[in-house]
Amino acid sequence: xxxxxxxxIVIPAYNEGPVIGQVVSKVAGSGFPNVLVIDDGSKxxxxxxxxxxxxxxxxxxxxxxxxxxxxTGLAYARRQGWNxxxxxxxxxxxxxxxxxxxxxxxxxxxxxxxxGSRFLDPSPGIPPTRILYNRISNxxxxxxxxxxxSDTQTGFRLLSARAIRNLRLRLDGFGYCSEMIVQAEEKGxxxxxxxxxxxxxxxxxxxxxxxxxxxxxxVDLLWxxxxxxxxxx
Amino acid sequence: xxxxxxxxxxxxxxxxxxxNLVRRFLKSKASWQEAAxxxxxxxxxxxxxxxxxxxxxxxxxxxxxxxNINAIIFFCLGLIFFFQYKLFFMLKKNQMAITELARKITLxxxxxxxxxx
Ligand SMILES: Nc1nc2c(ncn2[C@@H]2O[C@H](COP(=O)(O)OP(=O)(O)OP(=O)(O)O)[C@@H](O)[C@H]2O)c(=O)[nH]1
Ligand SMILES: [Mg+2]
Numbered sequence: 001x002x003x004x005x006x007x008x009i010v011i012p013a014y015n016e017g018p019v020i021g022q023v024v025s026k027v028a029g030s031g032f033p034n035v036l037v038i039d040d041g042s043k044x045x046x047x048x049x050x051x052x053x054x055x056x057x058x059x060x061x062x063x064x065x066x067x068x069x070x071x072t073g074l075a076y077a078r079r080q081g082w083n084x085x086x087x088x089x090x091x092x093x094x095x096x097x098x099x100x101x102x103x104x105x106x107x108x109x110x111x112x113x114x115x116g117s118r119f120l121d122p123s124p125g126i127p128p129t130r131i132l133y134n135r136i137s138n139x140x141x142x143x144x145x146x147x148x149x150s151d152t153q154t155g156f157r158l159l160s161a162r163a164i165r166n167l168r169l170r171l172d173g174f175g176y177c178s179e180m181i182v183q184a185e186e187k188g189x190x191x192x193x194x195x196x197x198x199x200x201x202x203x204x205x206x207x208x209x210x211x212x213x214x215x216x217x218x219v220d221l222l223w224x225x226x227x228x229x230x231x232x233x
Numbered sequence: 234x235x236x237x238x239x240x241x242x243x244x245x246x247x248x249x250x251x252x253n254l255v256r257r258f259l260k261s262k263a264s265w266q267e268a269a270x271x272x273x274x275x276x277x278x279x280x281x282x283x284x285x286x287x288x289x290x291x292x293x294x295x296x297x298x299x300x301n302i303n304a305i306i307f308f309c310l311g312l313i314f315f316f317q318y319k320l321f322f323m324l325k326k327n328q329m330a331i332t333e334l335a336r337k338i339t340l341x342x343x344x345x346x347x348x349x350x
Contacts, residue, residue, distance in 0.1 A: 041335075058339050058340075058342070058343050059339060059342070060335045060336070060338075060339050061335055061338050061339070062331075062335055064331070064332045064335050064336075065332075068332045068335070068336070071332075071336070072336045072339055072340070075336060075340060076340060076343060079340070079344075170329065172328060172329075172332050223321070223325070
């Protein structure tokens, strides 16, 4: 099993100044000292707060979206030769203790990707609109997958060295969650799931994705899966 | 049949575009989807220019539209959709290029910082 010091926790963040410091400290407090925050051209002090809390910070010069930030994290991980990355959200919805569960599942299954699923053991308080949104996204994504996944849109995932080396994300927005799963299957990476908890704070509820964004994400993904020429994939 | 000037220029231009697409495809600068779609589009433009009356009448008959003015409007709609597709494609390509640039800048900066510490 991977030791916590061998693992990097990667947190893509956009305008999360009010909470990012606490999120970074909590991750460190759960026994994971290596934290990388990808500040995606935030307009607030996200980068500064993350640094103050002890994270390594990479900043995009302009905002490019969650998928773009995730891919930058992957590219950097590859350069640094990291063997294991766990990605979590920056808005404080995820519980850093759950990282241990993903690491355990990885050790048991030897999977290349472990998805932290919010729906295997659902937390109370997930708003019905978000459940619906995620259901629709799951159906859409699973149509393009060989297997069925309970939470395709999760921002909580473990990536093994093989996944870090092989994945190339092209979608800038939230569509990257689905893209990653479809591509992982294509590349013969093994995917497992582990239950995680989420907390919907007022803070995160106010800035979560809306329907327009959901539709944009779906169009992006469909477009990519159906029409992208192979050299762009 | 008497040929108007445009009935010579348009088909020739269309052929030029088709050859260009084939060349781009052979140099793998265009995907087969893009090449096939583009070629089909330009070929139909060329043929339409050669036989405008017969084709718009045929289209009108096929869809049960009364006059061939409607058929032309119908055809223009198709044209707009085609350019919509092209534009969306170009937009996506540009977005990708910008993201790659942003990433490059970010990783260069990171490398500098890593060397300093
Ligand atoms: N890099 C980057 N991250 C973003 C961007 N927008 C949102 N995020 C991050 O993505 C994570 C998830 O965003 P949310 O908007 O909470 O999406 P979600 O958790 O799937 O949806 P909710 O269920 O509504 O919370 C957070 O950590 C955000 O900081 C962006 O433009 N760029
Ligand atoms: Mg959230």
